[in-house]
Amino acid sequence: MNLSKNNKKVAVIERHEAVGGGCVHWGTIPSKALRHSVSRYIEYKTNPLFNTGDRLARLTFPDILRHASSVISKQSNLRSSFYDRNRIQMFQGDARFIDKHTVEVTRQDGSTERLTAKTIVIATGSRPYRPPEVDFTHSRIYDSDTILGLTHDPHRVLIYGAGVIGCEYASIFKGLGAKVDLVNTRDRLLAFMDTEISDALSYHFWNSGIVIRHNEEFDHIETRDDCVIMHLKSGKRVKADCILFANGRTGNTDKLNLEAIGLKPDSRGQLKVNETYQTEIDNVYAVGDVIGYPSLASAAFDQGRIAADAISCGNCDEKLIIDIPAGIYTIPEMSSVGKTEQQLTAAKVPYEVGRAQFKHLARAQIAGTEVGTLKILFHTETKEVLGVHCFGERASEIVHIGQAIMEQKNGGNNIEYFVNTTFNYPTMAEAYRVAALNGLNRLFK
Numbered sequence: 005m006n007l008s009k010n011n012k013k014v015a016v017i018e019r020h021e022a023v024g025g026g027c028v029h030w031g032t033i034p035s036k037a038l039r040h041s042v043s044r045y046i047e048y049k050t051n052p053l054f055n056t057g058d059r060l061a062r063l064t065f066p067d068i069l070r071h072a073s074s075v076i077s078k079q080s081n082l083r084s085s086f087y088d089r090n091r092i093q094m095f096q097g098d099a100r101f102i103d104k105h106t107v108e109v110t111r112q113d114g115s116t117e118r119l120t121a122k123t124i125v126i127a128t129g130s131r132p133y134r135p136p137e138v139d140f141t142h143s144r145i146y147d148s149d150t151i152l153g154l155t156h157d158p159h160r161v162l163i164y165g166a167g168v169i170g171c172e173y174a175s176i177f178k179g180l181g182a183k184v185d186l187v188n189t190r191d192r193l194l195a196f197m198d199t200e201i202s203d204a205l206s207y208h209f210w211n212s213g214i215v216i217r218h219n220e221e222f223d224h225i226e227t228r229d230d231c232v233i234m235h236l237k238s239g240k241r242v243k244a245d246c247i248l249f250a251n252g253r254t255g256n257t258d259k260l261n262l263e264a265i266g267l268k269p270d271s272r273g274q275l276k277v278n279e280t281y282q283t284e285i286d287n288v289y290a291v292g293d294v295i296g297y298p299s300l301a302s303a304a305f306d307q308g309r310i311a312a313d314a315i316s317c318g319n320c321d322e323k324l325i326i327d328i329p330a331g332i333y334t335i336p337e338m339s340s341v342g343k344t345e346q347q348l349t350a351a352k353v354p355y356e357v358g359r360a361q362f363k364h365l366a367r368a369q370i371a372g373t374e375v376g377t378l379k380i381l382f383h384t385e386t387k388e389v390l391g392v393h394c395f396g397e398r399a400s401e402i403v404h405i406g407q408a409i410m411e412q413k414n415g416g417n418n419i420e421y422f423v424n425t426t427f428n429y430p431t432m433a434e435a436y437r438v439a440a441l442n443g444l445n446r447l448f449k
């Protein structure tokens with residue numbers, strides 16, 4: 005879109021008929037739509053206003069998938085209409101390089117067409133990593149793409165991999181009432197988050213009955229007619245109706261014939277780029293999941309825009325922000341931006357903590373979203389906000405208020421802003437005033 009707005013002639017090649025990529029069809033959008041339905045279902049079941057003691061209709065995974073499908077098609081159609089309006093030509097088929105200016109598109113019927121361009125951007129995304137020894141054609145074994153084709157209502161789900169995808173799906177299945185085993189290959193959940201926040205998630209998972217097994221690795225899988233059993237290297241066996249593998253992703257570079265242009269991806273199929281997303285080949289750029297970290301739709305939008313500026317103008321002053329926020333749509337939700345307490349402690353930065361508990365906020369009491377906390381980390385001398393960490397409903401929205409202040413230059417980033425301003429009342433945003441006062445009160449006079 006940015007290239008087209010800069011008067012460049014643009015063609016997009018997409019393997020699938022509908023545009024939107026993994027983000028719209030198999031990743032961000034479906035998982036968030038599923039999560040939204042489940043959290044409303046939980047609210048409905050627990051709110052005494054609706055739960056009158058009568059038996060409530062049970063919601064199943066196929067039920068909530070139907071709602072997600074309608075959001076997926078709305079998103080995809082919207083994107084198609086943007087392309088049409090901006091005269092961006094779509095070519096449906098599989099793309100592969102012939103040389104550094106030529107790409108061959110193979111259509112579904114096997115026919116081919118060659119397109120040439122001055123500049124080519126690789127935005128082929130990623131796919132779930134599939135351990136080679138696991139049979140993903142088995143009807144009880146899924147990854148995060150194929151789980152969207154689940155037609156039955158499993159009672160017991162085993163999730164292998166407790167990264168972001170594993171934790172989000174653990175919340176979804178638990179919310180629907182399934183028994184969930186979450187097998188983690190690492191020693192704690194989401195170690196990149198502030199420890200207090202990831203501990204809060206562990207506690208809530210434990211409290212809701214999710215069984216987390218840390219430091220485990222699978223040895224092999226045994227399939228039976230009525231179940232599937234994962235044998236772990238520790239000797240444990242875990243039985244389930246189905247297994248969801250969520251242990252990382254691989255960049256979609258293997259089908260691009262990159263040898264033809266002399267580009268070599270790393271062992272995870274990812275490409276190396278510079279600050280403007282140019283690869284080692286000067287007219288070939290790469291953005292999104294195919295370049296690895298942070299592997300987020302949020303960052304991919306900006307990377308695409310920055311690359312397009314660099315292509316149009318020959319350079320680009322705009323850079324991707326360093327503090328990319330994390331929004332993790334577990335139940336409860338979590339979000340953070342900036343440094344964690346662990347990072348500040350390791351770097352010996354003098355900081356203080358300001359906290360607000362959601363249970364003390366009028367808005368949270370009204371909405372029945374009392375589980376949660378907002379934590380602001382700030383420099384004890386300059387009062388600069390260094391990190392914002394939030395746990396609880398709407399955390400991924402709330403964190404952006406703190407982010408806006410953190411981004412201010414020339415002394416504008418100061419925790420006192422939250423004390424010196426007036427917040428709408430009652431709001432969740434008010435948590436910033438409560439947390440700021442709490443933190444400032446801890447400073448020695």
Ligand SMILES: Cc1cc2nc3c(=O)[nH]c(=O)nc-3n(C[C@H](O)[C@H](O)[C@H](O)COP(=O)(O)OP(=O)(O)OC[C@H]3O[C@@H](n4cnc5c(N)ncnc54)[C@H](O)[C@@H]3O)c2cc1C
Pocket residue numbers: 017018019020024025026027028030031032033035036097098099100127128129130148169256259260291292293294299300301302303304331333
């Ligand atoms: C379950 C899940 C939940 C997620 N949740 C979030 C979230 O909440 N927030 C967030 O920010 N991110 C989230 N992500 C990550 C996000 O979806 C990705 O970062 C984002 O989709 C990356 O965009 P992309 O354009 O690089 O790739 P994609 O969205 O994967 O798009 C790549 C496109 O390229 C096409 N393609 C590939 N190879 C070829 C070829 N050879 N020829 C033609 N076409 C080709 C594919 O068909 C696809 O349409 C989630 C991911 C998953 C899997």
Ligand SMILES: NC(=O)c1ccc[n+]([C@@H]2O[C@H](COP(=O)([O-])OP(=O)(O)OC[C@H]3O[C@@H](n4cnc5c(N)ncnc54)[C@H](O)[C@@H]3O)[C@@H](O)[C@H]2O)c1
Pocket residue numbers: 133165166167168169170172189250251252253254272298299300330331332333
């Ligand atoms: N709310 C969100 O922002 C959100 C939600 C879901 C997914 N995502 C994105 O999707 C990505 C994937 O999430 P995930 O939970 O599957 O994985 P993850 O990146 O958390 O990794 C899970 C485990 O798999 C391993 N692994 C990763 N890639 C591998 C590979 N190619 N080969 C072998 N092992 C590998 C990792 O080392 C880790 O132990 C995340 O990086 C995240 O950016 C974001």
